[in-house]
Amino acid sequence: GENVEQHPSTLSVQEGDSAVIKCTYSDSASNYFPWYKQELGKRPQLIIDIRSNVGEKKDQRIAVTLNKTAKHFSLHITETQPEDSAVYFCAATMKSGSARQLTFGSGTQLTVLP
């Protein structure tokens, strides 16, 4: 099955700086890579995703890059703000029959210092 590793487990940045979180996956058949933001006590919220047919996707201050050859993908947050502080999870999925079960990384606690 799929295995997703995520680094770093904690990340502190100054407000306005950039943050980068990296994930690697094991199954080359994986074709969809979402990122979720989870604030304390709240639901995981989908913030951006990328499919295997593109290498980069951007949405305002958030971007995701994918390197299929190396089997890794990264989340980039620019101009960080205190409200970006949360746990971020990467995930990977492949189509298995009709299912698209997500395999998650272990999370990165991002703290943006004012």
Add this chain to the structure above:
Amino acid sequence: DTGVSQDPRHKITKRGQNVTFRCDPISEHNRLYWYRQTLGQGPEFLTYFQNEAQLEKSRLLSDRFSAERPKGSFSTLEIQRTEQGDSAMYLCASSLASGGAFEQYFGPGTRLTVT
């Protein structure tokens, strides 16, 4: 609120008791997933429904766990003879099975504490 909803939000139970959780997906979504999340970890897949059919179950889902989606709308997850190791956040997610949609949207979860 048109998002995924779950009930109850919190459940405290004694070891050995049975518990049941409910998930209401986004109305037009025909795929429904259950995940379990323990402290400091990412969610782990438990089971998946397309309409009323349960199509996949993780090996994490022991025979004490059962899930249903009787009319292809809401789903229930029952845990029988709860154990302390069952303490976790149980998350439900839904997605749309058309147009190549991949996105899964999560509910707020049910936090289970087994004492």
